[in-house]
Amino acid sequence: MAGSTVRLSETARACLRRLARAEKTSMQTLVEKALEDYRRKRFLLGVNAAYAKLREDPESWEEVREERDAWDATLPDGLDPEETSHDAARRQSKRAAAVRDKKSRTRNLDPVSNRKPLQSREPRAKSR
Numbered sequence: 001m002a003g004s005t006v007r008l009s010e011t012a013r014a015c016l017r018r019l020a021r022a023e024k025t026s027m028q029t030l031v032e033k034a035l036e037d038y039r040r041k042r043f044l045l046g047v048n049a050a051y052a053k054l055r056e057d058p059e060s061w062e063e064v065r066e067e068r069d070a071w072d073a074t075l076p077d078g079l080d081p082e083e084t085s086h087d088a089a090r091r092q093s094k095r096a097a098a099v100r101d102k103k104s105r106t107r108n109l110d111p112v113s114n115r116k117p118l119q120s121r122e123p124r125a126k127s128r
Contacts, residue, residue, distance in 0.1 A: 006031075 020027045
């Protein structure tokens with residue numbers, strides 16, 4: 001991987017070293033994680049600022065609310081109105097686990113006999 005040099009003060013470098021040791025990771029990894037966190041924070045601050053500006057215009061904000069209401073009407077498609085989204089997610093997770101379980105049970109079966117194939121011998125050591 002190509003790298004670059006970034007100059008840090010001794011204080012910043014010592015802090016970075018201490019944090020990396022505490023996290024049991026490299027200084028490079030720690031800097032990369034910090035940059036990603038900072039990027040996400042800036043993004044969310046921008047989104048929040050945009051929504052705050054949108055809320056200042058009552059007509060525009062009402063359009064947003066109407067659009068949300070239209071989308072909210074599609075959320076419970078076919079679900080019990082008393083069921084929470086947490087219940088639905090748990091049910092879906094159980095179904096996905098059952099499918100994974102079934103696949104793992106059948107994965108090593110012979111497609112013709114539907115039985116487990118015979119174990120092959122250990123690979124022979126290569127001759128020199």
